[in-house]
Amino acid sequence: MKHFVSTKNLTAEEMITIVELAERFRNNHPTFDHQLFVANLFFEPSTRTKVSFLVAEKKLGMETLDLQMEASSVTKGESLYDTAKTCESIGANLLVIRHQDDNWYEGLIDKFPIPIINAGAGKGEHPTQCMLDLQTIYQEYGCFQGLNVVISGDIKHSRVARSNAHALQTLGANVYLTAAPGFEDASLGFSYISIDDAVEMCDVLMLLRIQHERHGKEQYDTSSYHDKYGLTIEREKKMRDRAIIMHPAPVNRGVEIASELVECRRSRIFKQMNNGTYIRMAIITLLAKEWGMHDGDLTEEFGTLYGII
Template sequence: MIPRHFLSTCYMSRAEILDILNVAEKLRKENHRFTRQLFVANLFFEPSTRTKMSFQVAEKKLGLESLDFHMDLSSVTKGESLYDTAKTYEAIGADMLVVRHQDDNWYEKLQSGISIPIINAGAGKSEHPTQCMLDLLTIYQEFGAFDGLNVVIAGDIRHSRVARSNAAALTTMGANVYLAAAPGFEDLQLNYPYVSMDEATEMCDVLMLLRIQHERHEHVASNLSIYLKEYGLTNQREATMKDHAIIMHPAPVNRGVEIEDELVECKRSRIFKQMENGVYARMAIITKLLKEWGNA
């Protein structure tokens, strides 16, 4: 059984993760719709394309009503707090909250005072657990298991909530997790071995690339082509990958920066498959939470 809210991968067991992946696979093959009228409020305080849209598609596929939110048109511009915004949606009838916010620990302020399920759709630089579930679903479809897989997470580790969520969950599932980063992009609080990109491409079964998060850096090298040559996935490095190895990326992709343009849609790329899987992974999380809360 998944936690009361869906906030972090750090406390999820192997069985809980596998359950979500199996439910997602079932929903990919079979239609399921809730018969009761249920409302889901999508509270996105940061820009989003894939996460927000896939939540909306997931909700519609499940027969749920999506309550949209635009920060610039909301009472947040008048000083309303995240907590009061969440309480407002709860009071007017939302049955679930999906929240993305720039604070690393925004959900700590909501857990005790909100009495409907909450899904973390992104928390600052700390966690992105639904992205993690779709990433694991993609790997699961490819390999059927995680034990012993060499997964390299490469890029802007320091600012990546995706890296944190994935490293924790992949370790729980039995994968060997490695990190690769340019100088200054490391996060030494994550206790995983670092490898070079040349080492990464030769030894990995899964290469999970991350973009440079320009919005979180005060200074970024002006010549980004140097980044690709030194720390990105070039055609030359891709040629050294194992035949079965796959390329992943949570997107948005900086083509020609962390990855060569033509590799984004090459044979071993699963980048757009990840996006497709995002709908089913989020359908699974929503379904399990609503059932756990007695809204089946």
């Protein structure tokens, strides 16, 4: 694993390895035994992903280069490649990048002698979010085989939906989608069901917000979205007793989910955020080991987990 840019090239065993390693890091984790610099290049706004990466990096003992794009040479027309190459040339040992292009990493990963992590690629993928979502489900059920997972919302514009749907299928879950008219994406190849059917049969309901910033010239009337397609209080009451609610956030309360349900007993929304730090610590550590950046014997310290990737 030279870079972490997609879930599509991970096996089920590799994904479970990352999840289990993140769980171990909650109570005991390594710190790098020499100075390492990580450049966080976020070309799109971020709260949860950026902050959890910063906390993960600090916990591992890394020095963070937190570039503010609005005050950088990006405003002068500098390309993603040149910005990334500048950080690598100055001394960054790792790049964490979020960018609006769906496949931005395809033009970078073969050109850099340091690992790259995809922190979000337009409507393409969001692999670290996927991994923390998998960790949250694993904590709840201890497995994925046979679970009914419904991803609900703006599927067409969601990188989370793309990463999660294929990863969950690889792990043996039954994946379904539900979306308002105009928000579907038939290219994903999963069955669509209604939100009312979804709440009654799901073990995991994964909600997504309407991503207005990606709609461009497309216009959608969302004034009645909550009543027709959202998780209302009435729909939540029909869910299975052990079923859980997830959301990558930011949450639009009263749109895809009733405000009262954001922190209800079923909700794992803030648990997902907490898991994000440990998942990202695990991914960074595995990449550092692969690139020879850590001199310690991590295999002995954390058992055989590292032998899988």
